[in-house]
Amino acid sequence: RRRTAVLRREAVLATVPVAVAALLGAAGPAAAGTTGAAGAGDPYFPLSGNGGYHVSHYDLTLRYDTASRHLDGKAVLSARATQRLTRFDLDLKGLKVTGVTVGRTAAGYRRHGQELVVTPRHALRKDQEFRVTVTYHGTPKPVTDPDGSADGWIPTDDGAFVAGEPQGAMTWFPANGHPKDKSSYDFTITVPEGRTAVANGILRGQHTAHGRTTFRWHEAAPMAAYLATATVGTFKVERYTTPDGIQVYNAVDPREAHASAPVLKQLPSVLAWESKLFGPYPFRAAGAIVDHAPGVGYALETQTRPVYDSAPDLSTLVHESAHQWFGDSVSLTSWKDIWLNEGFATYAEWLYSEQHGGDSAQKTFDALYARPAGDHLWAFPPGDPGSGKNIFDTPVYARGAMALHELRKAVGDTDFLRILHAWAAEHRAGHGTTAQFVRLAERESGKDLDGLFHTWLYVKGKPKSA
Ligand code: ARG
Ligand code: ZN
Secondary structure, three states, rough: OOHHHHHHHHHHOOEEEEEOOHHHHHOOHHHOOOOOOOOOOOOOOOOOOOOEEEEEEEEEEEEOOOOOEEEEEEEEEEEOOOOOOOOEEEEEOEEEEEEEEEOOOEOOOEEEEEEEEEEOOOEOOOOOOOEEEEEEOOOOOOEEOOOEEEEEHHHHHHEEEOOOOOHHHOOOOOOOOOOOOOEEEEEEEEEEEEEEEEEEOEEEEEEOOOOEEEEEEEEEEEEEEEHHOOOEEEEEEEEOOOOOEEEEEEEHHHHHHHHHHHHHHOOOHHHHHHHHHHHOOOOOEEEEEEEEOOOOOEOOOOOOEEEEEOOOOOOHHHHHHOOOOOOOOEEEOOOHHHHHHHHHHHHHHHHHHHHHHHOHHHHHHHHHHHOOOOOHHHOOOOOOOOOHHHOHHHHHHOOOOOOHHHHHHHHHHHHHHHHHHHHHHHHHOOOOOOHHHHHHHHHHHHOOOOHHHHHHHHHOOOOOOO
């Protein structure tokens, strides 16, 4: 969730659009056949992800020196070719690669912008399973997004705030960096003694030797690369298991401890409330990473364990928690569909308020609808933000939530909740598109909803009927 929407928008204008065709280069779609495409085909982020293979598992071994900001990395990717491959790409920006092997054999590689182009000694057959090992090191730097914000590995005064939406995974590990591709993860992260490295999932072990501590994390559920974290800092750690058996691990920067304590105490009840609304919590682990990272300006729903740039308020906790269902378990296939993440997480905030003594969703809707036609809220429709620079902007969050409120009014509360449940259940650990959501809502309600979704998701300007 964003804290600095207005400021961010000013920065956007300074961003130069990328010459996509030039960047696609020799590994682009034109060279299709036996070479894997340089991107997953996303119109907003054409170089994110890659073609020709699927990664089932990432095994990341990292060592971060917080003083020098130097990262040593080794990534072992377990993958399967979806076509014959004489060559394929990984996404990796910055950092120096010192070796690439495919199977046991050294492979050829070259850097081309954010593409690490790998040529295995022997071509891979379609459906062949293979293992890629990349060793690398350097000083990771965040990537600047089209909206002027930064994501990826963001150094802090005591470590790093690590949040990769939409394209920052490639700043710290070689990735198939598009939410179309989801994988399980192991992390082995070594940091100076006294610092804590927090990743996704379950803490498998921790040991200290020679002034360094190694943390081993495991996330078994399929995860998009942008939802991986390896946030490092000086943290107070709290661990417990909820009555539902969810393993909670909270890591809090002491400077944010006082402000975050009352909010973090609500995490089990927020997850229980959301489980009633959306269906069972999709993961085994939960928690929060509350960093002190001034200048970041947002929180991210990193899978199982959202990362906050400072102490969150309760509404932000509700928002990032709702993303565990909508965005993390049910993933996008295209960044254009971002309202499926942000509209849903925002509507969860409205529902939470309504059911906990705050404003009703209707009241929140009415206040937004009262904004004049020239207001930024109506600048573009949430189902078609137009470009990557708009994906985290108000129309996606607020008008996206308004679309869900209109749906709720059209089908009634019972069917509305059935729709949310069915969406989370049927697409759990997978993907969903806007078209699939519309079909599911029509199926569950027995109503023709094309007009409603067209109006709220796709019509430019302020919708006339409300
Ligand atoms: N998905 C996050 C949230 O709404 C926002 C991420 C913003 N990312 C960025 N690079 N500005 O919870
Ligand atoms: Zn969000």
